[in-house]
Amino acid sequence: MTVAEKVPIAAPSDSVATSEVSLYRNVLQLKKEHDLEELGIAFYDSETTIQWSYSGDHYFHAASTMKLAVLLGVMREVARGDLTLDAPVHIRNRFTSIVNREPFMLDLARDADPDVYGHLGKTLSVRELAYWMITKSSNLATNLLVDVVGIANVQQALDELDIDGVRILRGVEDQAAFNAGLNNEVTANGLLKLLRTIADRKAPCSEEMLNIMLKQQYRSGIPAGLPKAARVAHKTGNISTVNHDAGIILLDGREPYVLVVLTQFPAETGRGTAVADVSRDIFNTLSQLTYEQ
Amino acid sequence: MSNNHQRLKVVDAFDLDDELRALLRPGDMVRDEQGRRHRLPRYFYEIASHEEALNVRLTPHFGINEFLLVDLKEAQPLQGFPRYLPCAVRVLAFYLEHFRAAAGASVHIAVNGGYRSPSHKMSEHATAHMWGTAADVYRIGTNILKTKELIERYNDLAEELSDDVTVLPYGHITGKNADDHVHVDLGYITVIPREISEDRMEMPQENRPRFAFEERRRRERRAVISAGSTGQE
Numbered sequence: 304m305t306v307a308e309k310v311p312i313a314a315p316s317d318s319v320a321t322s323e324v325s326l327y328r329n330v331l332q333l334k335k336e337h338d339l340e341e342l343g344i345a346f347y348d349s350e351t352t353i354q355w356s357y358s359g360d361h362y363f364h365a366a367s368t369m370k371l372a373v374l375l376g377v378m379r380e381v382a383r384g385d386l387t388l389d390a391p392v393h394i395r396n397r398f399t400s401i402v403n404r405e406p407f408m409l410d411l412a413r414d415a416d417p418d419v420y421g422h423l424g425k426t427l428s429v430r431e432l433a434y435w436m437i438t439k440s441s442n443l444a445t446n447l448l449v450d451v452v453g454i455a456n457v458q459q460a461l462d463e464l465d466i467d468g469v470r471i472l473r474g475v476e477d478q479a480a481f482n483a484g485l486n487n488e489v490t491a492n493g494l495l496k497l498l499r500t501i502a503d504r505k506a507p508c509s510e511e512m513l514n515i516m517l518k519q520q521y522r523s524g525i526p527a528g529l530p531k532a533a534r535v536a537h538k539t540g541n542i543s544t545v546n547h548d549a550g551i552i553l554l555d556g557r558e559p560y561v562l563v564v565l566t567q568f569p570a571e572t573g574r575g576t577a578v579a580d581v582s583r584d585i586f587n588t589l590s591q592l593t594y595e596q
Numbered sequence: 597m598s599n600n601h602q603r604l605k606v607v608d609a610f611d612l613d614d615e616l617r618a619l620l621r622p623g624d625m626v627r628d629e630q631g632r633r634h635r636l637p638r639y640f641y642e643i644a645s646h647e648e649a650l651n652v653r654l655t656p657h658f659g660i661n662e663f664l665l666v667d668l669k670e671a672q673p674l675q676g677f678p679r680y681l682p683c684a685v686r687v688l689a690f691y692l693e694h695f696r697a698a699a700g701a702s703v704h705i706a707v708n709g710g711y712r713s714p715s716h717k718m719s720e721h722a723t724a725h726m727w728g729t730a731a732d733v734y735r736i737g738t739n740i741l742k743t744k745e746l747i748e749r750y751n752d753l754a755e756e757l758s759d760d761v762t763v764l765p766y767g768h769i770t771g772k773n774a775d776d777h778v779h780v781d782l783g784y785i786t787v788i789p790r791e792i793s794e795d796r797m798e799m800p801q802e803n804r805p806r807f808a809f810e811e812r813r814r815r816e817r818r819a820v821i822s823a824g825s826t827g828q829e
Contacts, residue, residue, distance in 0.1 A: 390668040396776065405768065406770070408742070424704060426665070
């Protein structure tokens with residue numbers, strides 16, 4: 304556990320310390336209750352300037368949280384004038400593995416995005432693909448955008464912002480790469496840094512990214528642990544044994560906070576509500592600290 | 597729609613501005629995958645607007661717009677209007693019309709599956725797409741072509757149309773096979789519409805623009821000729 308980076312001046316230090324201890328206990332309890340193999344948490348609160356993490360540098364399979372990095376890579380190209388959001392992209396289900404250069408196709412039956420594959424043979428704009436990649440986690444949109452900008456440019460976008468803890472090697476559903484152990488990986492601290500650059504408007508086209516992320520359609524993670532009035536710009540990620548959520552939480556009357564929750568569990572367990580429960584705990588802790596100030 | 601609206605403008609690409617000429621490369625020699633050299637087309641239809649692309653039909657079932665669909669892999673200046681399409685596209689449309697009749701269903705050309713300029717990112721080697729004489733068909737009727745069985749069935753149908761037609765066999769090697777479309781290919785055909793006067797000069801002619809309007813084909817054209825005939829020839 305990382306000790307709070309900065310303690311708010313107005314808040315009594317024993318309150319922060321007490322809250323940290325309490326949060327740590329709750330996290331351990333949640334990990335046990337949900338039978339999690341691994342749990343990574345990181346948050347930064349702009350209101351209290353508290354940053355906290357639990358196993359913040361542990362690497363997880365990124366699942367669909369890698370799409371945040373792809374979004375960043377796309378927006379970097381847009382900001383540089385090398386790409387426009389209105390540029391048309393051919394919708395084609397044919398990609399090349401990074402391992403053997405063999406072509407592969409996505410299993411469209413598994414992808415929840417008829418909004419994209421319904422356009423096979425036609426075009427969608429870069430903006431539309433970015434929207435579906437984030438809001439409905441479209442794998443087809445993701446791989447098409449990876450083809451457009453290139454993995455090297457996605458990694459370059461991360462490097463330029465000094466974001467470590469986010470390793471992007473490939474698009475999604477590249478089975479040959481998966482079998483070879485070549486996967487995208489993230490840490491809670493890595494994703495936290497990525498989201499903070501967006502929240503602080505330091506990333507290229509931050510406003511555009513926020514607007515897309517606010518339209519996220521899967522809300523069983525972080526938002527499920529928050530009051531209904533909370534607005535969350537976030538990206539979920541789950542495969543058979545991991546379930547993640549990473550987002551910027553916007554609440555009336557206070558500065559936003561950024562939260563990343565990464566979970567890994569045995570295949571037979573199922574994803575459960577661990578992410579939402581952690582989100583609730585963090586919200587309660589921060590509410591208490593904010594109130595005390 | 598007036599008759600005038602459907603008369604296609606034919607231009608000599610040597611008369612286009614420097615940027616377009618550099619992208620279309622009229623008359624340049626390019627090599628195919630086997631190293632054979634082919635001369636790129638010089639005479640193009642100039643399509644002024646999206647509306648014109650939608651309205652002008654080359655055959656009863658194929659409009660100009662279907663051969664112009666590209667994405668961001670095409671050079672940016674060639675994505676907007678006016679657009680340029682090699683005149684041989686009319687021959688391709690003719691064969692596709694017969695292909696459609698043989699298939700008994702509508703034939704859909706994929707994006708980047710009609711004309712691709714030499715500046716298109718997929719134009720690594722000479723392909724008939726750069727002559728406007730190849731089409732990648734991704735859907736026939738309601739069938740999305742993604743299985744070996746479907747692609748081979750329609751490949752056979754396309755090849756039976758004429759010895760002029762070649763296809764790519766089913767397989768996964770880009771450029772040699774196709775696994776998500778039927779590639780209908782007529783080879784490197786160059787068409788020079790009868791209305792334009794050929795000129796050996798390969799420099800822009802500022803005072804003597806080389807363009808013409810192609811007369812309407814088929815019944816309408818014959819009707820115009822018949823009405824204008826004086827019987828004195």
